[in-house]
Amino acid sequence: MKKKEIKSEFTEYDSVAELSSAEQKLISEAEQAAANAYAPYSEFKVGAAVLLENGKIICGSNQENSSYPVGMCAERVALFAASANNPGIRVTHLVITSSSQNPAAPCGACRQVIAEYETLHNHSISILLKSSTTGKIISANGVKNFLPLMFTRKDLSR
Ligand code: THU
Numbered sequence: 001m002k003k004k005e006i007k008s009e010f011t012e013y014d015s016v017a018e019l020s021s022a023e024q025k026l027i028s029e030a031e032q033a034a035a036n037a038y039a040p041y042s043e044f045k046v047g048a049a050v051l052l053e054n055g056k057i058i059c060g061s062n063q064e065n066s067s068y069p070v071g072m073c074a075e076r077v078a079l080f081a082a083s084a085n086n087p088g089i090r091v092t093h094l095v096i097t098s099s100s101q102n103p104a105a106p107c108g109a110c111r112q113v114i115a116e117y118e119t120l121h122n123h124s125i126s127i128l129l130k131s132s133t134t135g136k137i138i139s140a141n142g143v144k145n146f147l148p149l150m151f152t153r154k155d156l157s158r
Pocket of ligand 1: 039042044046061062063064071072073074075104105106107110
């Protein structure tokens with residue numbers, strides 16, 4: 001028997017002033033996107049901004065449905081739109097903003113989708129979470145910090 005440990009690494013910031021101007025721009029884009037959320041059921045608006053290696057920014061917001069499970073999270077709306085319209089172009093950053101007290105982390109399904117694009121491009125994505133209520137920000141380099149022992153396409157090879 002061998003006990004093992006997996007560590008998560010995060011950085012906390014008290015304000016956007018501590019971030020680069022590129023990161024500040026992405027946060028502002030994500031916050032604008034949150035305003036377009038269609039969230040009449042939860043009334044919890046989430047915005048996401050994806051930065052591609054070619055400099056393009058693609059945004060998304062959560063889109064709910066009267067049939068609740070059919071709705072989609074902001075980050076998956078943004079990531080899928082980015083991939084659908086820019087196939088093969090690597091995602092470098094993902095920003096997620098919401099009004100929760102603590103910066104809201106991506107749900108399990110979104111973590112799996114982030115893992116897919118990291119694996120596809122063999123590169124980790126810089127993930128920034130911001131609470132638009134408190135201004136608190138958390139950053140982590142790579143979905144491994146949210147999703148230990150992740151399942152990826154590599155696991156499909158027999
Ligand atoms: N939501 C997101 O958009 N992203 C997350 O990572 C967590 C949850 C949305 C889904 C739903 O529309 C609302 O927030 C409440 O769960």
